[in-house]
Amino acid sequence: MQLNKKVLVFLISSTIFLAGCWDRVDIEERGFIVGTAIDLVNQEKENEYEVMMTNQFVIPSGIGTLMQGGGGQAFMNVSEKGTSVFRTNRKFSRINSQEPFYQHLKVLVVSEEVLIQPHLFSNMMDFFIRDHALRRSIRLLVAHEDAKEILNSTPENTDVPAMYLDDLMENVDRNTNTIKPIHIGEIQELILNQQSYVLPVVRKVGSMAEYGNVVVMDGESNQMVGSLNEDETSGLGFINGHTEGGVLEVQVDESPLAVEITKINQKMKITNTQKNNVEVEISILIDGNIAEYFGVESVLDEKFLEKAEASTEKKVKELTAKTIKKVQQELNTDVLGVSKNLYQFHYDFWQEVKEDWENGENYFSSADIKINSEVKIDRVGSADRIKMKEE
């Protein structure tokens, strides 16, 4: 019996540890945040900015189920102003009774105004990378205008804007000017590496959002220096693999032809490492299908395919040349990945030139970048011709 008493005392005292659960939060009390937008309100002092954060909470009853449609809006946007992201986030608790829950945060939209300020972007990202509750796979978008407006885009077929944006970014292989989504984990890498990079843009069109094109960020100040248009973004995609596919429109004997790209591979090689005469060779291998043709030639003809391939190659060269010209002459930022290649395969040379790559002597602008493109058309669709030559 002595032993039993001991056991009893142990069991009773152990209830102290079993009774409560410090971290229990009922699911009804949780405010699921799926999207966040950051806008600049004003600059208070040098290096001190007031930003507006907008959190998008999901209202589960608004979503409804498959059988029974939801009633009312499925989301709620709440904005707060402040200087640090974390404190601003805490401010939400003053107006929202639910406890904010970030583990399902999917999309982060940052307005261009934030990016234009030096260092503000990297400062804003700190919380999203540092906080344990947040996942590294949160996707980042840049808004040309107000970021919080983007979180209001609800086409008829969607309920929650953040989810809609997230799904939109899955379609990257459809167009050459949409780049692979960038997630927060990568942002840490980009900022730490101090090499220039691009971020994808989202634009509001009516009640919809349009994903495409990029803005160019300087690697040192993490400040936006410009943006690329549709063609330039496509060219960039071909050079460094940001793009997964898309469509190229070319002319074959005066008739338009649309080539659907199924695979892009690229290889960069630095052939000459002399400070003032860095030579870069980029070969781009593209596989494609014929998707649409307005002409009357037989697409099964080998000669025709050769012509089609040649004009696609020319098109790729044109697009990439535009991009190279813009980033070398106008923006003077190496978003092509030449500096990364130098760091990885010409480490000693890179140590010599890294101070003068984009600044100072500007070796990047004077680098000679050659593009070789090789296009292979595999498939032509299910029909050869749909109209005959006019006699």
Place this chain on the structure above:
Amino acid sequence: MSDFKYGDETISSREIMIALPAVTIGVGILSLPREIALLTVGADGWIALLVAGIMITVITWMTSKLAASYPGETFLSYSSKLVTKPVSILFSLILVMQSLLLSAYVIRVIAEIAKAYLFDRTPLEVISLTFLLVVVYAVSGSRAGLFRLNMLFFPIIVLITFILSLFSFGWFEMDNLFPIFETGVRDQIKATEISGLAFVGFNILFFYITLVKDTKKVPKASVHGMLMVIGLYLLIFFVNLGVFGNAVTGNLVYPLIELAKEIEIPGGFFERFDSFFFVIWIMAIFNTTAMSVDVSIYALQPFTKLKKQTLLFCMAPLIYIIGMVPEGSIEVAKLGTFIGYFGIISSSGITLILFTISKIRRGRKKEHAAK
């Protein structure tokens, strides 16, 4: 108890082989990729990791060779033959201290990590205590049972590491491993030193080999055990570097946990892989703690003449208090570094001293015999 088939307190050399990685792999590897990446360029750190591992493997081989050449004898008994009794007591206490400190450190780190990632509001002290209570429960049972628990958990830990690596493939970029061979020699040596600290824990061999019946295979088994540790460490290191790149790995507090957070397995249930990973890794950490608490109890018993359980209940509060002493994560990290150095230097030192003396003695004996 006596009619229980596996109730006898003997173990096989295979259990030693598994016990070694079970003790060694714990909290060290969670932050090790960061410490190595900070010192090296690209993925060069693998050289440091490999060199440190091989050096420790050699020492481990010597330790087990030494202990195996005195089958059935306890550490106190064979070491007093080689060095004098007082010295052997001193050695014994140093090794015990090492295990006690290690277990105190580990229960603290597991609480820190669990608090950061899992329980936001639960007090640190409660998490530590809960974990320690489970460890105490495990240690108060059969010692051979503890070894079998190692055998049970270890394959699961290896499996989760492989799954993690496999699913990281989508995020893995070969480019991140470049440039290669650009790290300076001094940085490599420093990185080797730091990597060595993650191999602390082989001091269990001094005591546990006594329990092995057939000691012939023990040295080979312990080398195999250490090689498993090196293999797993290298795998984790490469996957981390390949997924995050050098700069990010060097700037994440626990790169291995972040890796588990980064990967997402499509299909809902396993989407949150990190929670799954946590559960398994806590098993690894449990093994480390349970083994090091047990070995210190086992080594202390001859001095006290107390029952195992009584001694355990005396030591547990001590471990808990030591674990709660450091304030803040920086002091915890300092304690970790101290334990690493203390553990590696003392265990290696004791091994080298005893091994050399025993070799000389044996040599002399042979000479005598020849005469």
